[in-house]
Amino acid sequence: MPSDAQHLPVLYESALALLEVCAGGWYIDATCGLGGHSHGILERSAPGGRLLMIDRDPQALAIAEERLAGYANRFESHCGSFSDMAVVAEESGYNQVDGILFDLGVSSLQLDEPQRGFSFLHDGPLDMRMNPTTGASAADLVNHAEESALADLIYLYGEERRARRVARAIVAARPLRSTAQLAEVVDRAVGFSGKIHPATRTFQALRIATNSELDELQRALPQTLRLLKPGGVLAVISFHSLEDRIVKQFMQRESQDCICPPELPVCRCDHHAMLTRLTRKPVIADEAEVAANPRARSAKLRAARRTEAAA
Ligand SMILES: C[S@@+](CC[C@H](N)C(=O)[O-])C[C@H]1O[C@@H](n2cnc3c(N)ncnc32)[C@H](O)[C@@H]1O
Known part of the structure; x- marks a missing residue:
C-alpha cells in the first residue's frame, strides 16, 4: 500500500484482489484521483502491465501523474468524464x-481544499465542481434554481426529509456565495438532530447535482461491457445508497440471460448475461480500516466478471 498518509485508498486490498491484477494485464482506473489505486495496479501489473487513468479533476490528475512518474512508460492519462x-x-x-x-465520489484533495468548496467544515467559495474549469457551480445552482427544483434535488440526492424547509431557507437567504453561509442557513433551518451535521445531506445533494454524478455513472457502466475482455473484471466502490443501487441493479440485470417481464410466457428480449457477479453482498471496510480512515465507513465494493457473450 502506498505510504502517502495524505491519501489512503479505500478498500485498497479488496479492490485489487477482486480485479485480480496480474503481470502484463491492461486496466482502466476510471476515477484515478490522487493515484492510490492506480499505484497498486501499476505495481502489481509490472513489468508489462498498462493502465489508462481517467479523472475529470485536472488538479488531481496532475498530482497522480507526478506521483506515478516512475511508471510513466506504462500509463496513459486522460482528463475528462x-x-x-x-x-x-x-x-x-x-x-x-x-x-x-x-x-466514486470525491477525493481527499477535493474535500480538504477550501477553495474547491465541497465541505462545510472549511469556509470557501460555493463551487463543488470536480472540474473547476467547466460547467455551473453549486453557487449557480443555489442562487438561480426554482425553490421547488431545489427542494426536489435536496430530497432526492440528499435523502433529506426536511428538503422543502431547507429550500425555502436557501431562497430567502440568496445570494449565497460561501460554504459557511450555506451551512449556517441549513443549520438554522433544520438544526441538529442525530449524529450528523445538519448540512451534510444538503451538501451531498448539491455536489451530486453540480457534477451530474448519478447520470455519469448510469452512462458509464454499460460502456464497460464492451471494453472488458471475456474474464475481465469490473469493480465499483460507491459511497452512498443512490450510487450503490445503480451499480447493484446494473450488475443484477447484466448477469441475467433473460430480462423479459415475468408475465411474458416466452422470452423475447434476446438478452445474454454479460456479467457474472463476484460479490452477492457488497464488500465493506473492516473496523481497522474505518478507524484509520473514517471515510471508508460508507464504502461498498461490488465486482463482476465479464462473460464470453458478445457485447
Ligand atoms: C474517491 S476519488 C478516487 C481516489 C482514487 N481511487 C485514489 O486512490 O486516489 C474519486 C475521484 O473520481 C473523480 N470523478 C468523480 N466522478 C467522475 C466522473 N464522472 N468522471 C471522471 N472522474 C470522476 C473525482 O474527480 C475524484 O478525483
Missing part, C-alpha cells in the same frame, strides 16, 4: 482490458 470512457479507451487501445475500477 468517465461517461466518455469508451471513446477515450478505444482511441488509446484500451478496448479489451482485464479490469476496470471506479472509486
Whole structure:
C-alpha cells in the first residue's frame, strides 16, 4: 500500500484482489484521483502491465501523474468524464482490458481544499465542481434554481426529509456565495438532530447535482461491457445508497440471460448475461480500516466478471 498518509485508498486490498491484477494485464482506473489505486495496479501489473487513468479533476490528475512518474512508460492519462470512457479507451487501445475500477465520489484533495468548496467544515467559495474549469457551480445552482427544483434535488440526492424547509431557507437567504453561509442557513433551518451535521445531506445533494454524478455513472457502466475482455473484471466502490443501487441493479440485470417481464410466457428480449457477479453482498471496510480512515465507513465494493457473450 502506498505510504502517502495524505491519501489512503479505500478498500485498497479488496479492490485489487477482486480485479485480480496480474503481470502484463491492461486496466482502466476510471476515477484515478490522487493515484492510490492506480499505484497498486501499476505495481502489481509490472513489468508489462498498462493502465489508462481517467479523472475529470485536472488538479488531481496532475498530482497522480507526478506521483506515478516512475511508471510513466506504462500509463496513459486522460482528463475528462468517465461517461466518455469508451471513446477515450478505444482511441488509446484500451478496448479489451482485464479490469476496470471506479472509486466514486470525491477525493481527499477535493474535500480538504477550501477553495474547491465541497465541505462545510472549511469556509470557501460555493463551487463543488470536480472540474473547476467547466460547467455551473453549486453557487449557480443555489442562487438561480426554482425553490421547488431545489427542494426536489435536496430530497432526492440528499435523502433529506426536511428538503422543502431547507429550500425555502436557501431562497430567502440568496445570494449565497460561501460554504459557511450555506451551512449556517441549513443549520438554522433544520438544526441538529442525530449524529450528523445538519448540512451534510444538503451538501451531498448539491455536489451530486453540480457534477451530474448519478447520470455519469448510469452512462458509464454499460460502456464497460464492451471494453472488458471475456474474464475481465469490473469493480465499483460507491459511497452512498443512490450510487450503490445503480451499480447493484446494473450488475443484477447484466448477469441475467433473460430480462423479459415475468408475465411474458416466452422470452423475447434476446438478452445474454454479460456479467457474472463476484460479490452477492457488497464488500465493506473492516473496523481497522474505518478507524484509520473514517471515510471508508460508507464504502461498498461490488465486482463482476465479464462473460464470453458478445457485447
Ligand atoms: C474517491 S476519488 C478516487 C481516489 C482514487 N481511487 C485514489 O486512490 O486516489 C474519486 C475521484 O473520481 C473523480 N470523478 C468523480 N466522478 C467522475 C466522473 N464522472 N468522471 C471522471 N472522474 C470522476 C473525482 O474527480 C475524484 O478525483
